[in-house]
Amino acid sequence: MKNKEIQEKRIKNYFVEATREILKGEGLQAVSVRNVADRAGYSYATLYNYFKDINELIFVCVSDFQEECKIFVAGKSSKKTKGTERLKASVLAYIHYFVEYPGIFDLFYLAKPTGAGINSAALHLIAKSLDDVCEEDWNYCIRENLIPAENIENLKSQLRFSVTGMLLFYMNRRYPETHDEFLLQVKKQMDTIIKN
Amino acid sequence: MKNKEIQEKRIKNYFVEATREILKGEGLQAVSVRNVADRAGYSYATLYNYFKDINELIFVCVSDFQEECKIFVAGKSSKKTKGTERLKASVLAYIHYFVEYPGIFDLFYLAKPTGAGINSAALHLIAKSLDDVCEEDWNYCIRENLIPAENIENLKSQLRFSVTGMLLFYMNRRYPETHDEFLLQVKKQMDTIIKN
DNA sequence: TAATTATATTTGCAGTGTTAATAATTTTAG
DNA sequence: CTAAAATTATTAACACTGCAAATATAATTA
Numbered sequence: 001m002k003n004k005e006i007q008e009k010r011i012k013n014y015f016v017e018a019t020r021e022i023l024k025g026e027g028l029q030a031v032s033v034r035n036v037a038d039r040a041g042y043s044y045a046t047l048y049n050y051f052k053d054i055n056e057l058i059f060v061c062v063s064d065f066q067e068e069c070k071i072f073v074a075g076k077s078s079k080k081t082k083g084t085e086r087l088k089a090s091v092l093a094y095i096h097y098f099v100e101y102p103g104i105f106d107l108f109y110l111a112k113p114t115g116a117g118i119n120s121a122a123l124h125l126i127a128k129s130l131d132d133v134c135e136e137d138w139n140y141c142i143r144e145n146l147i148p149a150e151n152i153e154n155l156k157s158q159l160r161f162s163v164t165g166m167l168l169f170y171m172n173r174r175y176p177e178t179h180d181e182f183l184l185q186v187k188k189q190m191d192t193i194i195k196n
Numbered sequence: 197m198k199n200k201e202i203q204e205k206r207i208k209n210y211f212v213e214a215t216r217e218i219l220k221g222e223g224l225q226a227v228s229v230r231n232v233a234d235r236a237g238y239s240y241a242t243l244y245n246y247f248k249d250i251n252e253l254i255f256v257c258v259s260d261f262q263e264e265c266k267i268f269v270a271g272k273s274s275k276k277t278k279g280t281e282r283l284k285a286s287v288l289a290y291i292h293y294f295v296e297y298p299g300i301f302d303l304f305y306l307a308k309p310t311g312a313g314i315n316s317a318a319l320h321l322i323a324k325s326l327d328d329v330c331e332e333d334w335n336y337c338i339r340e341n342l343i344p345a346e347n348i349e350n351l352k353s354q355l356r357f358s359v360t361g362m363l364l365f366y367m368n369r370r371y372p373e374t375h376d377e378f379l380l381q382v383k384k385q386m387d388t389i390i391k392n
Numbered sequence: 393t394a395a396t397t398a399t400a401t402t403t404g405c406a407g408t409g410t411t412a413a414t415a416a417t418t419t420t421a422g
Numbered sequence: 423c424t425a426a427a428a429t430t431a432t433t434a435a436c437a438c439t440g441c442a443a444a445t446a447t448a449a450t451t452a
Binding site: 032033034044045048053054115 | 407408409410
């Protein structure tokens with residue numbers, strides 16, 4: 001009965017791949033049962049044989065994008081000198097990722113996790129998304145005593161809420177109005193939270 | 197031709213009132229053209245004689261709620277001693293308002309301003325929402341030299357993004373899981389940003 | 393009172409998510 | 423290798439959504 005499992009997993013993945021493509025390309029609002037099934041090469045009702053509802057399917061994509069984001073960030077901050085400088089570069093790259101793919105921002109922070117497939121694992125992944133992406137940077141700062149260990153958790157929280165708040169305002173409320181202003185604001189906030 | 201205007205304004209207000217009621221009660225997801233028109237006592241197509249689309253109608257409610265929020269906050273923080281203490285109480289009351297009315301949080305921070313009625317005035321109002329609610333508190337702190345004047349704008353930004361970020365995580369991502377944990381986190385963040 | 397204008401409603405269309413009944417396929421049993 | 427059983431995919435249908443054009447009603451003006 002192992003074949004059944006890997007076959008099911010394969011078909012599930014066709015739907016997930018289709019969803020990911022739509023999310024990255026046209027955005028969250030373009031993800032619909034019919035649209036996804038079309039791209040996956042199945043009838044729309046077939047989707048319900050593999051996922052409880054469209055919401056479950058959408059949130060299944062979170063872990064893939066988180067992984068992709070991690071690689072994206074690592075590629076952008078690897079050249080920087082380790083320490084608070086690279087930490088800031090990682091945060092900046094994290095922000096860059098979501099500005100580049102607004103559909104993924106919508107998925108991570110705006111989409112409502114309703115219906116049968118609440119997928120609390122995905123919600124947890126999102127809550128720890130920035131921490132996860134910056135994990136190595138934080139660890140280095142602790143090892144090298146660049147930041148007092150007892151401050152780390154508080155700093156992580158500050159960064160998490162501040163970054164998410166700025167992204168929310170910029171992506172969803174057109175504030176600030178220009179991308180340059182936005183980046184300036186991000187750097188200012190980062191410098192306020194992460195001294196040196 | 198003044199009668200025409202006040203009549204039109206009256207009917208517009210019937211739709212706005214209905215929308216506000218639904219937003220506060222059942223939430224943003226319950227606001228639909230049919231639902232609003234039903235409650236307003238009109239056919240749903242009539243709505244389009246007074247508003248470009250449902251999105252415009254929704255964002256028209258922002259100023260009313262902002263006003264209501266201001267009164268809500270003032271009532272909760274008026275007893276506190278002026279200064280940073282009352283400032284923190286105001287921020288806490290602001291958060292309390294949106295936790296009490298999730299539909300209004302959805303409107304302020306989650307709803308997509310798409311379609312014909314982008315209503316950039318409403319977006320600006322939202323961006324300055326917390327600053328507006330805390331205006332008196334900030335002014336008092338400046339007058340009494342409780343906070344260096346050159347820090348004010350940066351502190352406002354920090355508070356704005358941090359508070360919105362925390363609200364977003366708590367309301368939309370179930371993080372933290374309990375209300376007590378959430379309040380503890382809010383207080384911690386506030387104390388970090390506003391010293392004394 | 394009749395014609396004109398303004399307002400409201402009905403009808404219709406193209407979407408959405410989801411489910412039940414049906415069709416096609418694959419697997420199992422004889 | 424064929425017949426029955428189980429699995430999987432599809433069509434049809436329902437109740438929604440936002441929105442627009444055509445139609446009906448009401449109010450205003452001539």
